């Protein structure tokens with residue numbers, strides 16, 4: 001499979017390292033307008049063709065798969081151009097900035113649809129070993145009927161990005177879209193239902209408050225609580241702090257059903273299962289790890305596994321496991337949460353789809 005990369009910053013280079021470790025594929029071209037990013041990628045791929053404009057690359061190079069790892073506000077335009085070419089596509093999360101933009105991307109995919117084309121959204125947290133194990137337990141019915149899903153992300157502040165694009169809501173869609181779409185995707189898989197309503201409280205309290213770029217002050221939120229009601233009565237909650245370096249786990253997922261509680265502790269790579277009927281016997285604790293041949297990268301091997309799964313789908317002609325609709329739903333919850341914060345009210349998700 002002949003791959004090309006659009007955007008070779010931090011995430012683009014993670015994809016390159018993954019793909020280099022997978023047999024049966026080759027990265028033949030890269031594109032990025034930022035020379036240091038191109039040089040970083042070329043140092044991993046010495047004989048690769050380089051372009052500063054991805055449209056020239058799409059016009060000149062024979063390709064099978066394109067990976068889009070550009071800033072969020074560029075995803076819609078890049079996707080629309082890539083869809084025209086008919087190649088398979090992996091687009092980084094968030095799919096786009098807003099529901100309206102995601103709908104435009106989906107419409108463009110339909111307008112240029114090719115049978116067998118795999119379009120995959122990079123919501124790879126589902127492939128982290130503890131998360132995958134938790135999802136497996138939910139499928140096995142270990143929890144019984146799931147009632148509550150909470151995800152706590154307590155971590156370090158946003159990293160520095162090329163031209164500081166991630167310091168502004170207008171480029172990211174807001175922290176609850178940019179970062180937390182991962183968690184809304186995982187919650188959706190656990191709740192197995194559609195979101196009805198979102199209530200949120202959040203603010204930029206600590207990070208980046210004094211950072212000014214081209215006369216504009218950074219405006220990104222760094223902590224929030226988000227509560228989600230699902231159609232089937234499941235309740236979800238996100239607890240986000242981006243000034244919590246002093247945490248044992250970066251993410252902790254907790255699911256409670258009518259039969260058991262399951263926790264996935266991401267950094268410690270532990271899953272805990274506590275059954276209601278056997279509580280006096282204690283909570284079972286399992287250490288879960290990725291297989292040794294998985295490239296860990298910055299995401300505990302999850303972005304490597306997403307490529308393996310995507311290539312399987314392409315070869316076997318099966319459907320994408322992380323679809324444009326999944327990308328849209330995850331963005332919708334983040335957008336609704338930002339609206340809830342801005343207007344201090346619950347937001348019915350249908351408001352975003354008018």
Ligand SMILES: NC(=O)c1ccc[n+]([C@@H]2O[C@H](COP(=O)([O-])OP(=O)(O)OC[C@H]3O[C@@H](n4cnc5c(N)ncnc54)[C@H](O)[C@@H]3O)[C@@H](O)[C@H]2O)c1
Nearest residue numbers: 007009010011012031032034037069070072092093161162
């Ligand atoms: N899946 C994950 O867990 C994860 C983690 C980090 C970032 N991301 C996503 O990956 C994307 C990139 O983030 P990053 O951290 O690599 O940022 P980055 O700033 O490190 O890299 C972005 C690169 O895109 C380039 N770029 C900008 N416009 C371009 C264009 N028109 N054509 C080609 N290249 C262009 C920039 O010059 C830069 O080199 C974002 O959408 C981000 O949300 C996903």
